[in-house]
Amino acid sequence: MSAEPEVLVDRHDRVLVVTVNRPTQKNAMTLTAARLIAEAVDRLDGSPELSVAVLTGAGGTFCAGMDLKRFALGERPALPGRGFAGLVEAPPKKPIIAAVEGWALGGGCELALACDMVVASHSARFGLPEVKRGLVARGGGMIRLPQRLPRSIAMELLLTGDPIEAGRAERLGLVNRVVDDGQALKAALRLASRIAENAPLAVQCAKAVASAAPGWPQDEVWSRQAPLSDAVFASQDAQEGARAFVERREPVWSGS
Template identity: 65%
Template sequence: MSDELERPDPVDGVRIEASDGILVITIDRPEQRNAMTKAAAHQIAAALDRLDADPELAAGILTGTADTFCAGMDLKRFAESGERPIVEGRGFGGLVEAPPAKPLIAAVEGWALGGGFELVLAADLVVASDGARFGLPEVRRGLIARAGGIFRATQVLPRAIALELLLTGEPITAADAHRYGLVNRVVAEGAAVAAARELAAAIARNAPLAVRASKAVARRSRTWTDDEAFERQLEYTDAVFASADAKEGPRAFAERCAPRWTGR
């Protein structure tokens, strides 16, 4: 499967491309450092709906053009008209309040600032070039990181490091983000999307029901006790064990052949 949607107005551009079971979403506003607009947020939300609805798609990648992932909210538009790049029910960028059920990988080149970093924090996996930088500078502008940054940063980073980001507005490097567990892989500049495709391809080889259930339990169990987790996970795991794919996996293993997943 391969297709590319007609490129939208470049002022609010988001490019969508699907191939080999992977949906790549590219924020394409290089002259504005890929700052987020309301129109771009709606395009991202529509792309994520497509990711979850299309059985041929296994994973998504979110990235930006040129040397910036996303500089956050378009502050010029906010100052001029009060525009906020929010989609009802999905939040900033059409993502942060309702990530997709399928895995989403952030491929970061250059700066991921403010809301741009909050988009990264809403993803499941992160690949960054060695020149990438992550920051939450809202306090320097009289604002606050309310698109998930305040609580997600403290979930994925050591508390002291997260608070330093939030209270000083100073960024961290890709190397430090990797050392603290935020980033899965650090690659050469210009190679983030290619490395993200490798991760997505590895995901795409696996049983889709098992992948989605694994992500759902991993995300939702953050606040569960162990006793709750063993009970509440059954809502997701029982369906996987009862699926046709649960029979196909062992069969393919026994016969030493590639499994043919049906997602059922």
């Protein structure tokens, strides 16, 4: 047993960096790691000093899915109400960015799909090979992939189990940007820092509405959006944003 924790959590100003730390196992997910990720999500959403998270993997691999050796012994790296890795069924209320180096396979790909944005290195690969092993991508792959890609492409990935390379994933809109190998985390941190500069309530509202609106009845979208956006417009930060613009200075957000 390694003395190293299976998940590392570090703070960079208003950004929480969560690193799956099982590099010799290609960051394959365990129940212990899932619990630690869930704790990090709670810390992100519960702390007013944090605005956004970056999820990544140690040692040049994002995550190779669940640990099949432990699966064969009966372990399931999922938590009730939260799903695989303590994340896929209950993403944080605040934004989260995946910084992907190397493989994001199976549950690892589903982790990336559960994030709001993806920054990937040139050598990154995304795949859902579950059908090759008699399984299905039930950690969000079958649900989210057709929402993020054209249906025919999503079906190809789900039914063949073959991976997609980062450049093609970017062209299809699955990845926000592709960077040099070894630079995914730095690029994701730059993106996270830009988000963290903005008003916290506004950022959380934007994520909440954008995430929920596709499932709202069309004749209710405006009425459902109204209480969420009204709270932002009535906030102290909305007043601060206007004052800062008039006074030609940077705003100082209070989160209220």
